[in-house]
Amino acid sequence: MNPYEPYKFKNGVIMRNHFALAPMTTYSSNDDLTLSDEEENYYHLRSKNIGMVITAAAAVSKNAQAFDHQISVRDERYYDSMKRLRKAIKSGGALSVLQIHHGGRMNVPNMYPNQDIVAPSAVKADREYTITPRALKTSEVYDTIDDFVNASKLAMKAGFDGVEIHGANTYLLQQFFSPHSNQRDDEFGGNLQKRMFFAKKIVEGILQAKEELNKPNFIVGYRFSPEELENPGITINDTLQFVDVLADYPIDYLHVSLGKFNQTPIRDEKDREPLATKLLRMIDGRLPLMGVGGISTKEDVEAASELGYDLLSVGMVALADPDVVLKFQLDERPNNVFTHKTLPEPLYTRLHRYGSRLVGYHFEEE
Ligand SMILES: Cc1cc2nc3c(=O)[nH]c(=O)nc-3n(C[C@H](O)[C@H](O)[C@H](O)COP(=O)(O)O)c2cc1C
Incomplete structure (x- = not known):
């Protein structure tokens, strides 16, 4: 595929090229969890030549809230904020896709009074800051499904081009799929099929x-x-079976979350076949697969395209350079300096914590 040419989804929607802005939390909403002016500017700047903008994870309910100053989409009170978000993205001509999210047991504790940290089962994550969550009752699981559906309906009414269901990065949907965090004995837990x-x-x-x-x-x-x-924990064989099920739905794309686009399995170091190859074989053209992870040069774009991904998303590089897709296209080096001018202040500050992922990038003050 030529990633700089338009991409047509099966439903007929056209993306002007094959690139998406990866979903990235900005920690920058207003105190009432509506979109801040700084965030509006962040999206406006990054929507000019990219095909699709996937928003930061947006919380679908009060107990979905995983991070400090994460935008909410939990009810009509956030409708105007959602419309502003959609408009900021459309101002540059990109497709607008809202990422819908629930943090489950990964929610940062003590963010607000009477916080209710819930998960499939009362099993603590192996992460320092987390606490043992409360297991959701079966009726509450159905309510949570409704929260995702209601947030999607609001997105439809607010004019978004789509939603991305956040089933990755250890959050609630992944917690239901994982045998580590899901030890339920109702219809939502047990064997692999039930965990799906x-x-x-x-x-x-x-x-x-x-x-x-x-x-x-x-x-x-x-x-x-x-x-x-x-x-x-979730194995690649579990995931391949899950992807086989997902690829039979009339949805529009799958987005694998990887630190490096050509990564090989982490559970079996002897297996040198890239995860992308295994996934693409299973999907077998039923849906496009979006790849991500360290795509920061024109050469990376070529290698990721050759691997077979249909769509590519860019994260860190687009934080440093809002015009990264144009730079790829013109064969110019994207900027690698984070600046206050193009990033919301809380995100700029938070980025200092990203450790090894910052190799090759610099902060304005350095
Ligand atoms: C600051 C920051 C915030 C992120 N927030 C989200 C998020 O809200 N939802 C999500 O699915 N992934 C999130 N990610 C992961 C990215 O979408 C992406 O998968 C990852 O950064 C790897 O791509 P990259 O090497 O191009 O940065 C975040 C990454 C960064 C750097």
């Missing part, structure tokens, strides 16, 4: 909402992480 049930209900609910609101062109994407290090 939560995600399937959300996908089906959103597809039904598209019909109800007569939005046949509304894009539905699904993001997942292929493996977990925990034992027991």
Whole structure:
């Protein structure tokens, strides 16, 4: 594929090239969890030549809130904020895709009074800052599915081109799929099929909402992480079976979350076949696969395209250079300096914590 040419989804929607802005949390909402002016500017600047902008993870309910100053999309009170977000993205001509999210047991504790940290089971994550969550009752699991569907309906009404279901990076959907965090004995837990049930209900609910609101062109994407290090934990074979199920739904794309686009399995170091190759073989052209992870030069773009990804998303490099796709196209080096001018202040500050992922990048003050 030539990533600089337009891409046509099966539903007919056209993306002006094959690049998406990776979803990136900005920690920068207003105190009332609406979009701040700084965030509006962040999206406006990055929507000019990229094909699609996937927003920062947006919380679908009060107990979905995972980070400090994460935008909310939990009810009508956030509708105007959502419209501003959509407009900021459309101002540059990119497709606007809202990432819908629930943090589950990964939510940062003590963010607000009476915080209710919930998860499939009362099992603490192996991360220092986390606490043991409260297991959701079966009826609450159904309410949470409704929260994802309602947020998607709001997105449809607010004029977004689509939603991306955040099923990756250890958050709630992944927690339902993982044998580490899901030890339920109702219909949402048990064997692999049952651990897929939560995600399937959300996908089906959103597809039904598209019909109800007569939005046949509304894009539905699904993001997942292929493996977990925990034992027991998600294996690539679990994921391949899950992807096989997802690829049979009339959704629009799958987005694998990887630190490096050509990564090989982390659970079996002897296996040298890239995860992308395994996933593409299973998907077998049923849906486009979006790849991500360290795509920061024109050569990376070529290597990722050769690997077979249909779509590519760019994260860190687009934080440093809002015009990165144009730079790739013109064969120019993207900027590698983070500046206050193009990043919301809390994100700029937070980036200092990203450790090894900052290799090759600099801060304005340095
Ligand atoms: C500051 C920052 C915030 C992120 N927030 C999200 C998020 O909200 N949702 C998500 O799915 N991934 C999130 N990610 C992961 C990115 O989408 C992407 O997968 C990752 O950065 C690897 O791509 P890159 O090497 O191009 O940066 C975040 C990454 C960064 C650097």
